Amino acid sequence: MGMGETVTSPGTLYGVGVGPGDPDLLTLKAVKVIAQAPVIAYPAAEGADSLARAIAAPHIPAGRTEIAVVTPMVPGRFPANDLYDSYATEIAGHLAAGRDVAILCEGDPFLYGSFMYLFLRLAEDFPTEVVPGVSSLAACAAVAGAPLVSRNQVLTVIPGPLDAAELETRLAGSEAAAIMKVGRHLPKVRAVIAKLGRLDRAQYVEHATMANQKVLPLAKAPDTAPYFSMILVRSPEEVEVLEDRS
Amino acid sequence: MGMGETVTSPGTLYGVGVGPGDPDLLTLKAVKVIAQAPVIAYPAAEGADSLARAIAAPHIPAGRTEIAVVTPMVPGRFPANDLYDSYATEIAGHLAAGRDVAILCEGDPFLYGSFMYLFLRLAEDFPTEVVPGVSSLAACAAVAGAPLVSRNQVLTVIPGPLDAAELETRLAGSEAAAIMKVGRHLPKVRAVIAKLGRLDRAQYVEHATMANQKVLPLAKAPDTAPYFSMILVRSPEEVEVLEDRS
Numbered sequence: 001m002g003m004g005e006t007v008t009s010p011g012t013l014y015g016v017g018v019g020p021g022d023p024d025l026l027t028l029k030a031v032k033v034i035a036q037a038p039v040i041a042y043p044a045a046e047g048a049d050s051l052a053r054a055i056a057a058p059h060i061p062a063g064r065t066e067i068a069v070v071t072p073m074v075p076g077r078f079p080a081n082d083l084y085d086s087y088a089t090e091i092a093g094h095l096a097a098g099r100d101v102a103i104l105c106e107g108d109p110f111l112y113g114s115f116m117y118l119f120l121r122l123a124e125d126f127p128t129e130v131v132p133g134v135s136s137l138a139a140c141a142a143v144a145g146a147p148l149v150s151r152n153q154v155l156t157v158i159p160g161p162l163d164a165a166e167l168e169t170r171l172a173g174s175e176a177a178a179i180m181k182v183g184r185h186l187p188k189v190r191a192v193i194a195k196l197g198r199l200d201r202a203q204y205v206e207h208a209t210m211a212n213q214k215v216l217p218l219a220k221a222p223d224t225a226p227y228f229s230m231i232l233v234r235s236p237e238e239v240e241v242l243e244d245r246s
Numbered sequence: 247m248g249m250g251e252t253v254t255s256p257g258t259l260y261g262v263g264v265g266p267g268d269p270d271l272l273t274l275k276a277v278k279v280i281a282q283a284p285v286i287a288y289p290a291a292e293g294a295d296s297l298a299r300a301i302a303a304p305h306i307p308a309g310r311t312e313i314a315v316v317t318p319m320v321p322g323r324f325p326a327n328d329l330y331d332s333y334a335t336e337i338a339g340h341l342a343a344g345r346d347v348a349i350l351c352e353g354d355p356f357l358y359g360s361f362m363y364l365f366l367r368l369a370e371d372f373p374t375e376v377v378p379g380v381s382s383l384a385a386c387a388a389v390a391g392a393p394l395v396s397r398n399q400v401l402t403v404i405p406g407p408l409d410a411a412e413l414e415t416r417l418a419g420s421e422a423a424a425i426m427k428v429g430r431h432l433p434k435v436r437a438v439i440a441k442l443g444r445l446d447r448a449q450y451v452e453h454a455t456m457a458n459q460k461v462l463p464l465a466k467a468p469d470t471a472p473y474f475s476m477i478l479v480r481s482p483e484e485v486e487v488l489e490d491r492s
Binding site for chain 1: 355385407
């Protein structure tokens with residue numbers, strides 16, 4: 001290196017789980033990382049506020065550089081690669097200049113999080129740390145008031161967008177199950193659960209731990225559900241234990 | 247009621263997830279609940295310290311009533327009912343007297359937690375709230391440095407104590423999988439994964455987020471694993487994406 005050049009240590013990329021919705025369900029570590037990161041990024045659907053930012057809002061100091069990673073919401077399609085390439089380039093610029101970047105993620109970053117799209121583009125080139133968060137799965141079980149799984153039961157986590165035949169195969173082979181990302185797929189998912197004769201052990205949860213939280217038997221759930229909704233199907237064994245106590 | 251009688255509102259039973267090990271992975275809510283509960287209970291294996299208490303230790307004020315729920319560790323057997331009956335009676339006494347009781351749980355209370363044994367005995371009779379926590383599942387994925395599941399992949403969570411034939415059936419029908427409570431079952435689980443030709447996509451994680459954390463390819467894991475260990479098997483699709491970036 002010539003005279004006058006300086007070496008800048010790169011910043012660290014943090015994937016920060018902010019939990020399911022209640023701002024008190026952030027971890028102490030998430031709060032610390034957010035407090036010190038000069039750059040805060042978060043996903044936002046086009047034309048909507050960022051839920052991840054709203055959850056973490058009480059902990060974001062004023063005056064930070066903020067990057068909203070805005071993606072179009074096209075049902076049934078994952079966002080285009082070139083969109084993430086462009087955001088990754090912007091974030092890489094901050095990291096290369098030595099600034100830490102905290103990417104806020106709803107729930108946990110590595111359980112169906114859109115964080116993976118930026119992680120895959122940046123983790124090879126910059127120090128990266130993932131701060132795990134309380135998942136929507138744990139939150140839904142907590143507010144529904146019954147264990148997800150216990151003892152030696154198997155739990156299957158199934159995305160609601162799968163087609164009806166695939167859903168039926170997956171559910172038929174499962175014991176306890178959680179169906180995530182239910183949203184507009186609710187009627188399809190409910191029909192499959194009814195066909196398998198499991199409607200009586202299925203609960204519907206939307207916006208778990210948020211002010212507008214709803215917990216209902218699946219049979220009584222509305223036909224139109226928000227994206228942040230989930231269906232829990234207990235194992236027959238668990239239902240037996242829960243009923244025995246009353 | 248006659249003169250001189252007073253009515254005491256019962257205390258609240260809290261099931262508090264304290265996360266996977268790093269005390270900074272407690273949620274703000276867990277810290278608040280622990281700070282105000284006059285009675286703190288936690289599981290402890292006979293002859294060993296309580297891991298849940300150790301994780302929460304920096305947040306437990308001095309002078310609280312503490313109840314160690316001590317259970318014998320008999321491989322392959324779940325603790326006897328009368329043991330939990332006796333602890334439930336002790337805890338019910340505090341709740342009836344108007345004292346909140348916080349039961350600390352490793353990870354998340356409703357994902358294979360022993361909390362369920364006390365929950366089933368007390369939740370009918372006393373106000374109960376579950377504070378979800380960061381699960382060992384989320385923690386292992388975070389320290390292993392790759393998504394558990396993304397897009398529309400299915401995740402199967404399988405207890406290691408299942409017998410080899412059952413493990414094989416469950417794994418054969420799965421895409422991404424997490425095998426929990428591995429411990430002394432490691433050689434059996436590894437043999438099944440090898441038989442299915444998935445050794446190259448399996449990682450072994452022990453004591454995630456703790457000082458003695460280990461992350462290894464499953465092929466290189468030791469034969470004797472601690473109870474708090476897990477095996478992550480990626481979906482073939484995820485492995486392809488992860489390899490594409492290098």
